[in-house]
Amino acid sequence: MKKFILKITAAGAILASFAYCSNTKQITGFATSLKDAYKNDFLIGTALNTQQIEEKDLKADALIKQQFNAVTPENIMKAEIIHPQWDKYNFDLADKIVAYGTKNNIKVNGHTLIWHSQLPAFARRIKDVDSFKTFFTDHINTVAGRYSGKIFSWDVVNEALNEDGTMRKSIFLDKMGDGFVTEAFRLTEKASPGTELYYNDYNNEQPKKREGCIALVKKVQAAGVRIDGVGIQGHWHLGRVPFKDIEESILAYHALGLKVMITELDIEMLPRNFQGADVNQRQASNPALNPYANGIPDSLLQQQATDYANLFKLFLKHKDKITRVTFWGVNDGQSWLNGWPIPGRTNYPLLFDRAFNPKPAYHAVMALKK
Ligand code: 9MR
Numbered sequence: 001m002k003k004f005i006l007k008i009t010a011a012g013a014i015l016a017s018f019a020y021c022s023n024t025k026q027i028t029g030f031a032t033s034l035k036d037a038y039k040n041d042f043l044i045g046t047a048l049n050t051q052q053i054e055e056k057d058l059k060a061d062a063l064i065k066q067q068f069n070a071v072t073p074e075n076i077m078k079a080e081i082i083h084p085q086w087d088k089y090n091f092d093l094a095d096k097i098v099a100y101g102t103k104n105n106i107k108v109n110g111h112t113l114i115w116h117s118q119l120p121a122f123a124r125r126i127k128d129v130d131s132f133k134t135f136f137t138d139h140i141n142t143v144a145g146r147y148s149g150k151i152f153s154w155d156v157v158n159e160a161l162n163e164d165g166t167m168r169k170s171i172f173l174d175k176m177g178d179g180f181v182t183e184a185f186r187l188t189e190k191a192s193p194g195t196e197l198y199y200n201d202y203n204n205e206q207p208k209k210r211e212g213c214i215a216l217v218k219k220v221q222a223a224g225v226r227i228d229g230v231g232i233q234g235h236w237h238l239g240r241v242p243f244k245d246i247e248e249s250i251l252a253y254h255a256l257g258l259k260v261m262i263t264e265l266d267i268e269m270l271p272r273n274f275q276g277a278d279v280n281q282r283q284a285s286n287p288a289l290n291p292y293a294n295g296i297p298d299s300l301l302q303q304q305a306t307d308y309a310n311l312f313k314l315f316l317k318h319k320d321k322i323t324r325v326t327f328w329g330v331n332d333g334q335s336w337l338n339g340w341p342i343p344g345r346t347n348y349p350l351l352f353d354r355a356f357n358p359k360p361a362y363h364a365v366m367a368l369k370k
Helices: 004-022 024-028 060-069 092-104 121-125 129-146 169-178 180-191 207-222 241-257 298-317 359-369
Strands: 041-047 070-073 107-113 155-160 198-203 229-232 233-237 259-268 320-326
Touching: 041 060, 041 107, 041 180, 060 359, 070 092, 070 320, 092 107, 107 129, 107 180, 107 198, 107 320, 155 180, 169 180, 180 198, 180 207, 198 207, 198 259, 207 241, 207 359, 229 241, 241 259, 259 298, 298 320, 298 359
Parallel strands: 041 070, 041 320, 070 107, 107 155, 155 198, 198 229, 229 259, 233 259, 259 320
Antiparallel strands: none
């Protein structure tokens, strides 16, 4: 009898393990991708570069479709590319990402309508206030209008604040005063009524910048203009993720009636001497600042996994307030952090390595849902 039971058990185990291999999800109930694991919590997004939008990067393409249900174009909807001259627009790639989203059932977040950086040269040269306002209005009406009903959301205004919470000195502030933010939301709502509208910034989880961000949102709301959410970009550093500030900010933005998103998440592994993502800040090249050019110690990947796991625990705790978590890039080799603030470094900020394999951080984030 004992022998018989043993035989049955062994056969069952073989069958079960076969079924496990052929369809992990059905047998165990465990998800096999980020988007499935977090499907009841929030969207999981990634930023796409041109190669990926054009489906020319085949390995990336397979991974994007498997893992993510939201995308943000990393560069191609920025004014310098989509609106290079006064009366010339370049919609080619933006149309492609919209089609890509529709075809693959992936939500597209437009990035970004109003940003002081990556402005076309003609716009930077405009001297006269009325002409500048015409550029501003035409840009929003044309770009937001074209994708009305076709994209899910817009980062309407990006990075309008200084670190101390005051308004950044930009051409927009200079020509239009601080009302430009409200005006941008008002125009976008009109041009694209069904689209969610967000304010997006880095370091806006830090107390002073957060206060500035709250004041900016309240100003838009007081004008009776719709704003649906705030994006906290989430360019953070290994071992220095500001968990308390992040949680306080999620609560503070939610208290304004807004959705909260983490919009450009990465955890940087290399040293630098300042925090944030101001693309105008640079640091001199120095081999000591590129210590892992030939590979990164496993201990650091484990530390990164712990940081990511703690972040996602926090996001899950506030899943009623968070609607999307987007990584700024698909794999480590494709991250902007290999080229900034020091060019030519080897960084490791994301969940997938250069060969598109999941890193310890990926497994740690997935393990939270088992
Ligand atoms: O990742 C983008 C990089 O490819 C561009 O060179 C850079 C130029 O400004 O912009 C990067 O994306 C930024 C995003 O649009 C806004 N927040 C900061 C991001 C990183 O700089």
